Amino acid sequence: MDLQGKVALVTGGARRLGRAVALKLAEAGANIALHYYTSECEAVATAEEIRRRGVEVVLIQGNLANVAEAERVVAETASAWGRLDVLINNASVFFETPFGTVTEEQWNLLFDTNLKGPFFCAQRAAPEMRKSGGGAIVNFADTGIYIHWRGYLPYLMTKAAIAEMTYGLAKELAPEIRVNAVAPGPVLLPDGHTPEERERFARDTLLQRIGGENAIVDAVLYLVQADFVTGVILPVDGGQRWKRGG
Numbered sequence: 022m023d024l025q026g027k028v029a030l031v032t033g034g035a036r037r038l039g040r041a042v043a044l045k046l047a048e049a050g051a052n053i054a055l056h057y058y059t060s061e062c063e064a065v066a067t068a069e070e071i072r073r074r075g076v077e078v079v080l081i082q083g084n085l086a087n088v089a090e091a092e093r094v095v096a097e098t099a100s101a102w103g104r105l106d107v108l109i110n111n112a113s114v115f116f117e118t119p120f121g122t123v124t125e126e127q128w129n130l131l132f133d134t135n136l137k138g139p140f141f142c143a144q145r146a147a148p149e150m151r152k153s154g155g156g157a158i159v160n161f162a163d164t165g166i167y168i169h170w171r172g173y174l175p176y177l178m179t180k181a182a183i184a185e186m187t188y189g190l191a192k193e194l195a196p197e198i199r200v201n202a203v204a205p206g207p208v209l210l211p212d213g214h215t216p217e218e219r220e221r222f223a224r225d226t227l228l229q230r231i232g233g234e235n236a237i238v239d240a241v242l243y244l245v246q247a248d249f250v251t252g253v254i255l256p257v258d259g260g261q262r263w264k265r266g267g
């Protein structure tokens with residue numbers, strides 16, 4: 022897919038990996054619907070950086086854990102330019118939930134944000150993409166689904182379901198819409214890690230380093246543009262799944 026003049030919705034695009042992906046798609050010529058939830062200041066700053074790349078941007082706030090809001094975010098994107106070509110289902114929450122302590126509130130937050138949101142964004146986006154002649158969806162899984170970390174079972178269940186959703190949607194939406202996913206490993210660590218912890222994460226990969234946001238950006242751009250690729254989960258984890266999981 023040539024991204025010049027196309028429209029891409031990036032969920033959770035204000036900061037971190039979503040921001041990096043939005044900037045890359047903008048560099049490739051796509052107009053960007055930059056979704057954010059709570060990070061309004063960061064979203065405004067990212068939108069300014071996107072405009073400097075010579076494309077248009079609209080900011081759309083919404084809680085994607087709520088189906089009506091997820092559908093509105095997609096609808097506002099489509100009505101902004103009259104088309105929708107790319108959906109990046111990046112927004113997510115991540116926290117530890119040791120088995121035996123998991124609450125219904127934690128469960129609902131994880132499943133509503135990480136699974137229900139991407140599903141309903143995709144369902145609302147598909148007819149818009151078909152009207153535009155086709156499109157590409159990139160979901161965000163996690164290499165932890167191959168490793169099965171202890172202490173994160175509900176989170177990993179949401180990401181395993183994202184993998185299943187990717188395979189299933191690739192079938193449901195072919196041939197007009199391609200659906201793929203990245204499965205990041207230690208790419209951009211949560212804020213507050215010590216140098217020793219960073220070193221431990223790096224040693225946990227075959228490549229002995231943290232990936233950095235460009236690793237994900239390159240993989241997402243590939244999946245958006247690769248016209249003969251659908252139904253693929255692409256691990257971007259420095260080989261961590263082999264080091265840990267085997």
Ligand SMILES: NC(=O)c1ccc[n+]([C@@H]2O[C@H](COP(=O)([O-])OP(=O)(O)OC[C@H]3O[C@@H](n4cnc5c(N)ncnc54)[C@H](OP(=O)(O)O)[C@@H]3O)[C@@H](O)[C@H]2O)c1
Nearest residue numbers: 033037038057058059060084085111112113161205208209
């Ligand atoms: N970072 C890594 O190394 C790594 C590793 C494995 C997998 N991943 C996956 O890669 C993706 C991006 O990772 P990240 O670390 O950049 O993500 P992140 O910082 O944890 O979260 C991304 C964004 O999700 C948005 N979000 C949270 N709850 C939301 C809700 N209810 N409605 C709408 N948006 C909501 C937040 O937007 P606001 O800030 O606007 O509230 C947040 O900025 C995620 O899917 C993550 O699971 C990342």
